[in-house]
Amino acid sequence: MKLQRFQNAEGSIIPAASMDGDTWHGLETICDDISPAAFAEGLMDRLASLDINDLEQLDTAGLSIATPVAQPRNIWCIGLNYSDHAEEAGLPIPEEPILFSKSSATFCEANADIPYPPHMTKLDWEVELALVIGKTALCVSMEDALDYVAGYTLANDVSERSWQIERGGQWVKGKSFPNFCPTGPMLVTPDEIADVQDLDMWLDVNGTRKQTGNTSKMIFDVRTIIHHVSQFVQLEPGDLILTGTPPGVGMGFKPPQYLKPGDVVELGITGLGQQRQTVVAWD
Numbered sequence: 001m002k003l004q005r006f007q008n009a010e011g012s013i014i015p016a017a018s019m020d021g022d023t024w025h026g027l028e029t030i031c032d033d034i035s036p037a038a039f040a041e042g043l044m045d046r047l048a049s050l051d052i053n054d055l056e057q058l059d060t061a062g063l064s065i066a067t068p069v070a071q072p073r074n075i076w077c078i079g080l081n082y083s084d085h086a087e088e089a090g091l092p093i094p095e096e097p098i099l100f101s102k103s104s105a106t107f108c109e110a111n112a113d114i115p116y117p118p119h120m121t122k123l124d125w126e127v128e129l130a131l132v133i134g135k136t137a138l139c140v141s142m143e144d145a146l147d148y149v150a151g152y153t154l155a156n157d158v159s160e161r162s163w164q165i166e167r168g169g170q171w172v173k174g175k176s177f178p179n180f181c182p183t184g185p186m187l188v189t190p191d192e193i194a195d196v197q198d199l200d201m202w203l204d205v206n207g208t209r210k211q212t213g214n215t216s217k218m219i220f221d222v223r224t225i226i227h228h229v230s231q232f233v234q235l236e237p238g239d240l241i242l243t244g245t246p247p248g249v250g251m252g253f254k255p256p257q258y259l260k261p262g263d264v265v266e267l268g269i270t271g272l273g274q275q276r277q278t279v280v281a282w283d
Contacts, residue, residue, distance in 0.1 A: 001017055001018070001019060001047060001052070001188075001189045001191075001192065002017065002018045002019070002021050002186045002187070002188050002189075002192065003015070003016070003017055003027075003034055003047075003068060003069075003151065003186060003187040003188075003189070004016050004017075004018070004024065004065065004068055004184075004185060004186040004187070005033070005034055005065075005066040005067060005068060005069070005070070006024075006058070006060060006063040006064065006065060006066060007063060007064045007065075007066045008062070008063055009062065013033055013066055013070075014026060014028070014058065014063065015027040015028065015030075015031055015032075015033055015034045016058050016060075017047065017050075017052050017055070018052070019052060021186070021273075023057060024057070024058040024060055025052045025053075025055035025056065025057055025058055026055060026056055026057075026058045027055065029055065030043075030046060030047070030050065030055075031043055031046075033070050034068070034069050034070060034187065035069065035070035035071075035238060036069075036070065036071075036072060036073055036236065036237050036238025036239075037237075037238075039132075039133075039134050039135065039150055039237035039238050040135070040136070040237040040238075043134075043150075044134045044135075044150050044151075044189070047189070065109060065110065065111070065184065065185050066109055066184075067107060067108065067109050067110075067183055067184055068132075068153050068183060068184040068185060068186050068187040069132055069153075069183075069187055069238060069240075070238070071104060071107060072104065072107060072132070072236075072238045072239050072240045073104070073236050073238060073239060074101065074104070074233075074235075074236060074239045074240070075101060075102040075103070075104060075106065075107060075181060075239070075240045075241075075242070076099065076100075076101055076229060076233070076235075076239065076240070076241045076242070077099070077100050077101065077102060077157060077175065077241070077242040077244075078097050078098060078099065078220065078225055078241070078242065078243050078244045079094075079098035079099075079100055079171065079244065080094055080098055080219075080244065081094075081097065081098070081218055081219050081220055081225075081243060081244025081245075082213060082217045082218060082219065082244050082245060082246045082247065083217050083219055084213070084217050084246060084247045085213075085217075085244070085245060085246055085247045085249070085252075086219070087247070088247040088248075088249075088252040089251075089252060093219055094219060094220075096220075096228065097220045097224070097225055097228045097229070099228075099229060099232070100171045100172055100175065101172060101175075102157075102172070102175045102176050102180060102181055102242075103172075103175075103176035103180075105176070105178050106158075106175070106176055106177065106178065106179065106180035106181035107181050107183060107240070108178075108179045108181065108182055108183070109182065109183070109184060109185075110154070110182050110183065110184035110185040110273070110274075110275040110276075111182070111185075111275060111276050111277060112179050112182055112277060113179065113277060113278050113279070113280040114158055114179055114180075114182075114259070114265070114277050114278070114279045114280065115177065115178060115179055115280060115282035116259070116260070116261050116279050116280060116281050116282055117177075117282045117283065118283055120160055120162075120177075121160075121162050121258070122160060122161035122162040122250075122251070122256070122258045123158070123159075123160055123161075123250075123258050123259040123260070123279065124158070124159045124160070124161050124249050124250040124251055124258060124259065125156060125158065125159075125203055125205065125210065125211070125249060125250060125259065125265050125267070126156065126157035126158070126159060126203075126211075126245035126249055127154075127156060127201050127202065127203040127211050127213070127245055127246070127267040127268075127269070128154075128155045128156070128157050128201075128242045128243060128244060128245050129152060129154070129155075129196070129199060129201065129215055129222075129242075129243045129244075129269055129272075130152065130153050130154065130155035130183060130240055130241060130242045130243065131149050131150075131151070131152050131153070131222060131226075131240075131241050131243065132149070132150045132151050132152075132153065132187055132238060132239070132240055132241075133148055133149070133150060133226075133235045133236065133237060133238065133239040133240075133241065134148060134149060134150030134151075134237060135148055135150075135237055136234065136235065136236060136237060137226060137230045137234070137235035138230055138234045138235070139230055139231055140226060140227055140230045141227065142223055142224065142227045145222075145223045145224075145226040145227045145230075146190065146222065146223055146226070148226055148230075148235065149190050149222070149226070150187070150189070150237075150238075151187040151188050151189045151190065152187070152188050152190070152193060152196060152272060153183055153184055153186065153187050153188065153272060154183070154184065154185075154267065154268065154269050154272040154273060154274070154275060155181060155182065155183045155240070155242050156181070156182045156203075156265065156267055156275060156277065157175065157180075157181065157242050157245060158175075158177075158179070158180040158181065158182070159174050159175055159180070159249075160173075160174045160175075160177060160180075161174060161250075161251050161256075161258070162174070181240075181242075182275055182277055183240065184273070184275070185273045185274075185275070186272070186273055188271060188272055192271065193271060196215060196222055197215050197216055197218065197221050197222070198214065198215060198216050199214065199215045199269050199270045199271065199272075200212075200213075200214050200269070200270045201213045201214065201215065201246060201267075201268070201269045201270070202267065202268055203248065203265065203266070203267040204265070204266045204267070205257075205259065205263055205264070205265055206263055206264055207264075207266075209248075210248045210249075210250070210257075211245070211246055211247065211248030211249070211267075212246070212248065213245075213246020213247065213248070214246070215243075217246060218243065218244060219244075222243060225241065225243055226241070229241065259279045260279060261279050261280060261281040262278070262279060263278070263279045264276065264277070264278050264279075265277045265278075265279070
């Protein structure tokens with residue numbers, strides 16, 4: 001099942017579901033929203049036993065696409081998680097997942113503009129598979145880890161490299177400006193994906209391919225990520241986890257290539273849809 005949140009002209013959110021990605025059915029009789037609270041109250045179990053053809057078809061004309069889920073409490077990220085990206089960066093393969101976080105204020109819809117303030121100099125892109133946690137996870141086993149996934153989505157882990165690397169080496173600084181986590185357009189339930197560790201991913205800048213990868217190159221797979229992170233923090237319903245990026249980031253080119261106002265970034269992952277963002281000068 002594919003889940004998506006639409007927004008009408010008045011700003012109201014309309015949760016919806018689809019089996020084919022074209023015909024959408026409103027979920028208002030099932031939940032108020034696709035939100036952390038709804039996940040905590042068993043939304044995914046209710047949807048699993050639902051025949052969406054019993055629900056009224058939604059007319060999406062005039063509606064805009066919002067984030068696929070409501071604001072998460074936490075955004076967790078795994079760094080340097082693709083073997084070919086580590087090679088590109090000239091860094092050793094991590095012995096265990098590198099964990100960092102992004103400010104919740106980075107969370108935005110898939111096609112939101114990326115702001116570029118005057119003190120920004122090395123704005124970079126990262127196409128990533130992201131997952132949403134469906135229920136509280138703490139110290140979960142490897143065997144049970146995937147049971148905690150509500151669904152998968154697409155994210156761009158936008159990064160300002162000068163802040164990340166040159167300002168004390170604190171990744172969160174370079175990852176947490178507003179709109180640095182475009183997410184969506186949709187959330188896809190795990191049963192829709194034959195093998196989450198075999199998904200093609202790509203990213204273009206101004207129509208030129210920069211990143212080409214596949215989730216098979218992950219150093220730590222989704223199961224390992226959930227198990228590992230849950231040993232250190234309590235994952236909450238609705239939490240977003242970004243799982244790393246393949247090679248082709250701007251920092252990896254020689255010389256490096258960075259975004260500037262007016263640039264257009266487009267990205268996608270098989271079965272999860274596409275995004276398009278424009279870099280916009282901000283003062």
